[in-house]
Amino acid sequence: MATQTSDLLAAAAPRTVAVVRQISDDQLDLPTPCQDYQVRDLLNHLYEVVVNFQALAGRSPVTWADKPDHLTDGWRDRFETETGRLVEAWSDPASEEGVSPGMGMPQPVVGAMALLDLTVHGWDLAVATGQPYEPAPEALPALHELAAQLAPTARQMGVFGEAVPVDGTLSELPRLLGLTGRDPAWTPR
Template identity: 55%
Template sequence: MTTRISELLAAAAERTVPVVQGIDDKQLFDATPCTDFNVSDLVNHLFQVVTNFQVLATKGAPDFSSAPDFVRADWRERFAIETRTLIEAWSDPAAHEGNSPGMGFPQQVVGGMALLDLTVHGWDLAQGTGQPYRPDDAAVASLRPLAEQMAPKAREMGVFAAMTAFPPDADDFTRLLALTGRKPD
């Protein structure tokens, strides 16, 4: 990626953190475009991503084995704090070097995976809770090639759904959403 991943994560966080903080408790069991997750499940998943990718930035061993319930007292502020910690972790130049022992990919790809989750699931949560969401253009531009590269394996593993249709004049974010199996319309 041509821009440091920490800068892109910061830009994505500027858009996703307010969405998380704007979720009303009454919306926690509402559906999202990410069909396996309601709002609460998706917030928990994002917490898990944000905390585990902090560990991955240091080339540590993440624990994706269970999704703890982060949606409890002060979860909105905790998400903002953990997201800032994620950005700080990826601000270290060493985070970008070599391969991830925990994921088996180059560190740049691992950082991009965190960015993909923060961006696409930010949109999912906004859609599920009726909030506006406009992604960072630089983040989207950096994510399309990564998502295209990962798509076959991600679909095989059930991480991406089947690609959905999009109009020929679709913008990059609409194409990214379709690539990950969402129906942007």
């Protein structure tokens, strides 16, 4: 079976997996558009998102306090495997029903948050390591809506930075990045 969430995750995931696969070990200490994160930190964060949101699909509790280093032998292959499991977890129609006990949000919003992280952090990692990145175009309208909905709380919690003004005539990705507090013109210094 499939759900709207799993369809969008299935479209977005291979794009981010492709970026992750091309990151070399000598790029792990490079800066990213996320000011407090180097590539290594952002990879570990995204890995944790992919794993924890599998559990959230089934309404299982997760902890964000543990910060294991996921970048051990075979981490690129494991990231791809775990991302596939994320898509599979959100393929169950029950994953989109009700409210998440751990997050206090409707389950479809929780699933869309995983999609947002895969997309935005896919771009973060691509631009930090000099790779091209094209998001799943079918995901962008839903992500704009979600980012606008979450922005006030996300900014208070330090998840989003202050909005970066972006020319409204630009494509959807730069506008989404600006909404999440990223400068679409960011380059490594």
